[in-house]
Amino acid sequence: MTDGADLSSFVGGPFDVRAVVAAIRPGTKDGFLLDEVPWEHFPQGDHVKEAIHLLHTGNSPVRTGTGFVSGMCANDMRAAAVLAVPFLIRIAADTRHPHRAGALAEVSSPARALHFGVASRNELLLHRGNTPYDDLYDGYGVEVTGYPAGWSVAAARAAITADTALLKPLLDDPDPAIRISAAYALATAADPDRAVRAAFRTRLDAELDPIVRSALVLATAEATRTHPHTPTTACMRQRWRDRTLAPEARLAAAIGWLCLTDEPAPDELRAVVEDLATDERAQAMEDLPWMAAVGGSEETGLRRCVRKMLHPEQPDPVWYDDPWAPRP
Structure with missing residues (x-):
């Protein structure tokens, strides 16, 4: 998906991260069945999948790349990071997991866009509603990959809402x-x-x-x-x-x-x-x-x-x- 593409043709399909997140089964989330999630449809998706796998298995923070999701968001690439949100929440909820605090700190990164350095009254706490399927950008513009940033934010918020x-x-x-x-x-x-x-x-x-x-x-x-x-x-x-x-x-x-x-x-x-x-x-x-x-x-x-x-x-x-x- 690139900037200038006819995005309406992707709405609700396999490259619409909102639809993909909504379709993840509860059993997939709870069982960490990562292979059931189409990570490959989104930029850097395979790397996000690997980071979540390593984090779930309890490896050291250096190996897991605990900051991988937030790092991608800081680089304005949220689409694949969104897919990690349900799994990060479950790691955070596991009181026995050694890296639960780091996982929880990552959860909300994809749910916010254009907020670094933004401190005005009009924008500091601004959240637009979940992006409707007939509004392709919702004021967020596109990520560096050309992916609609509003789709990623809406999908992340929906994932958090579900959990x-x-x-x-x-x-x-x-x-x-x-x-x-x-x-x-x-x-x-x-x-x-x-x-x-x-x-x-x-x-x-x-x-x-x-x-x-x-x-x-x-x-x-x-x-x-x-x-x-x-x-x-x-x-x-x-x-x-x-x-x-x-x-x-x-x-x-x-x-x-x-x-x-x-x-x-x-x-x-x-x-x-x-x-x-x-x-x-x-x-x-x-x-x-x-x-x-x-x-x-x-x-x-x-x-x-x-x-x-x-x-x-x-x-x-x-x-x-x-x-x-x-x-x-």
């Missing part, structure tokens, strides 16, 4: 990193009945770790961006104003509220962010995958969000445009 029953228990995992990654993945699921957001709220009521609480707040905001819910938006506002909450959670709520409304940022919010967004907290919040994705070597994700959302008139630092420019 929310496996992911939601991970919100209660003893490992904070697992809880954060589970929230990040579940935030991309379709959630019209707000069951996923209910799971976030339930965990938030019990969560003590301030960074995990921040993850749950951002995940709630991202899910709400996809499925708008006025009471949730109002709750975000209450959270950033609540002085009894952890500062990190208040900052996450401020970012979430800004992404869910077109209202001008009130002076009260600006004061809260200015007071709480210290360098120390900005570094701590780099553990949040939302922040890690939008930051850079010279600017944390939180700092970039604050600059882009509250001071959009300020230009990017010169090193964002010129990698050879001298650093301050």
